Amino acid sequence: MTSFFAKLEARVNDVDSLLCVGLDPHSKDIGSDDVKTPEDKCAAAFTFCKTIIDATLPYAACYKPNAAFFEALGSQGETTLERVLKEIPSNVPILLDVKRGDIGSTATAYAEACYEHLKADAVTLSPLMGWDSVAPFVTESYAHKGAFLLCKTSNPGSNDILALNLANGEKLYERIAKLAHDWSTSSGASLGLVVGATDSVALANARKAAGEKAWILAPGVGAQGGDLEAALRAGMNSNGTAMLIPVSRGISRAEDRAAAAKELMVKINETRKKLKSEEGSSSGDAIQPYQKEFLEFSLSQGVLKFGSFVLKSGRTSPYFFNAGLFASGAALDKLGRSYASAIMAAPQLVDGKGGVAFDVLFGPAYKGISLGAVTAAALYRDYGIDVGYAYNRKEAKDHGEGGQLVGAGMTGKRVLVIDDVITAGTAIRESHEMLTTIGAKMVGVVIALDRAEKRSLEDPVSAVQAVERDLSVSVTSIVNLQQLQLFLEKSPDYGNDVLATVKEYRSKFGV
Numbered sequence: 017m018t019s020f021f022a023k024l025e026a027r028v029n030d031v032d033s034l035l036c037v038g039l040d041p042h043s044k045d046i047g048s049d050d051v052k053t054p055e056d057k058c059a060a061a062f063t064f065c066k067t068i069i070d071a072t073l074p075y076a077a078c079y080k081p082n083a084a085f086f087e088a089l090g091s092q093g094e095t096t097l098e099r100v101l102k103e104i105p106s107n108v109p110i111l112l113d114v115k116r117g118d119i120g121s122t123a124t125a126y127a128e129a130c131y132e133h134l135k136a137d138a139v140t141l142s143p144l145m146g147w148d149s150v151a152p153f154v155t156e157s158y159a160h161k162g163a164f165l166l167c168k169t170s171n172p173g174s175n176d177i178l179a180l181n182l183a184n185g186e187k188l189y190e191r192i193a194k195l196a197h198d199w200s201t202s203s204g205a206s207l208g209l210v211v212g213a214t215d216s217v218a219l220a221n222a223r224k225a226a227g228e229k230a231w232i233l234a235p236g237v238g239a240q241g242g243d244l245e246a247a248l249r250a251g252m253n254s255n256g257t258a259m260l261i262p263v264s265r266g267i268s269r270a271e272d273r274a275a276a277a278k279e280l281m282v283k284i285n286e287t288r289k290k291l292k293s294e295e296g297s298s299s300g301d302a303i304q305p306y307q308k309e310f311l312e313f314s315l316s317q318g319v320l321k322f323g324s325f326v327l328k329s330g331r332t333s334p335y336f337f338n339a340g341l342f343a344s345g346a347a348l349d350k351l352g353r354s355y356a357s358a359i360m361a362a363p364q365l366v367d368g369k370g371g372v373a374f375d376v377l378f379g380p381a382y383k384g385i386s387l388g389a390v391t392a393a394a395l396y397r398d399y400g401i402d403v404g405y406a407y408n409r410k411e412a413k414d415h416g417e418g419g420q421l422v423g424a425g426m427t428g429k430r431v432l433v434i435d436d437v438i439t440a441g442t443a444i445r446e447s448h449e450m451l452t453t454i455g456a457k458m459v460g461v462v463i464a465l466d467r468a469e470k471r472s473l474e475d476p477v478s479a480v481q482a483v484e485r486d487l488s489v490s491v492t493s494i495v496n497l498q499q500l501q502l503f504l505e506k507s508p509d510y511g512n513d514v515l516a517t518v519k520e521y522r523s524k525f526g527v
């Protein structure tokens with residue numbers, strides 16, 4: 017019997033598509049409020065799904081009905097789902113989104129329901145009860161079927177449990193990804209993973225842990241706001257495949273569903289092609305997905321601009337960065353997440369056990385105050401890491417609690433200082449002095465952009481290098497000048513002249 021992944025790969029190649037079309041008859045989409053009887057509701061759900069299948073068949077690598085919406089229809093929901101699934105041609109895989117997980121004997125009954133009655137080819141499962149809760153779906157008589165294990169789901173609450181750090185420093189979702197690999201290898205089971213397109217760091221980590229062969233289902237593109245390019249970049253294997261992009265509402269609520277599905281399929285394929293060609297032209301230097309996202313976002317916000325700018329130093333720079341223009345809630349949220357990604361990617365700032373190597377994030381007034389706040393919040397939300405947060409006032413208060421320092425106590429603590437850029441390094445040096453005075457240890461600095469240019473011909477180190485040298489601390493940046501050049505090399509849209517001027521500037525002034 018053909019295995020699930022062989023069937024899926026054949027279909028993916030046939031239609032040249034990684035699009036998985038969701039069949040989710042939400043009650044508001046089938047007019048449940050107007051429809052009176054259960055029979056009418058079921059008929060409406062059936063028509064809803066059938067019209068989606070008819071419109072999207074040429075573009076669908078597979079279909080993913082979510083059982084919840086059929087169970088919500090009452091006792092006839094299951095029959096309706098069975099009828100819907102019969103509308104899907106036999107060469108197109110059916111991935112039933114049921115998210116089951118139970119003891120072995122009960123799991124066996126669930127498997128029978130999914131495969132014998134509904135004739136699904138694969139299911140989604142929660143793996144939290146362990147291998148014996150998964151095995152009944154993918155071994156013995158169902159060895160040809162497949163299962164996608166919930167690894168790092170697309171919802172914000174996925175950080176509450178799935179991103180927890182284990183005692184050995186691994187994230188729980190990384191352990192799940194490794195287990196999927198190990199269980200597949202030891203039992204021959206066809207196991208894939210569910211990793212939300214809303215978290216490209218988790219996608220990259222899960223891919224690394226599960227290996228090249230594992231298929232990843234990455235929901236969250238469309239209604240949940242996941243970034244398609246970032247997700248594909250992080251989650252595909254080195255052949256530019258092994259990833260399914262499921263979309264439900266983004267298609268079902270489109271005015272023209274066929275056009276929406278086609279557009280998504282084309283966009284996915286164009287992005288695959290683009291990423292492949294970037295790989296081919298890579299000079300071996302790396303730019304991480306979060307760095308690329310940060311640069312693209314900075315450009316979109318007008319924070320990063322190309323042109324001709326006279327700096328304080330008198331140099332004419334081909335680019336200018338003004339972090340003060342991250343000026344909305346959404347922009348600050350993204351900015352905090354970029355800083356958090358840079359911190360977690362810096363070996364000197366992490367403890368090797370999934371945590372960080374500092375206790376307090378300190379933002380010097382004024383710009384550092386908001387940067388520290390959004391980054392501390394992002395570390396907590398994205399990585400479950402709760403560090404202290406502190407800032408200073410420029411003028412000491414002589415009433416109330418008084419003093420210049422606000423927030424977490426820093427005496428005896430390891431402190432990471434955050435800022436936007438280092439120009440002369442004055443704010444950082446002052447912070448160092450103040451932290452030393454109160455008995456705190458400044459263990460590093462994190463900034464958004466390192467211009468990485470010589471201060472002068474007489475002193476050919478950069479402002480960042482001078483801070484590192486003088487204060488004996490490491491400075492981590494989200495991006496630096498070299499990465500900006502790399503980004504431009506890989507993004508022809510900004511034009512060859514911009515790239516040429518940045519290259520020239522770097523060769524003249526870069527460190």
Ligand SMILES: O=c1ccn([C@@H]2O[C@H](COP(=O)(O)O)[C@@H](O)[C@H]2O)c(=O)[nH]1
Pocket residue numbers: 038040082113168169170171210211212235236237238239240262263264265266
């Ligand atoms: O992490 C997960 C796991 C499953 N889903 C399911 O996928 C679809 C997404 O629907 P959209 O309308 O495209 O947002 C839905 O059935 C979810 O239950 C998920 O979103 N995230």
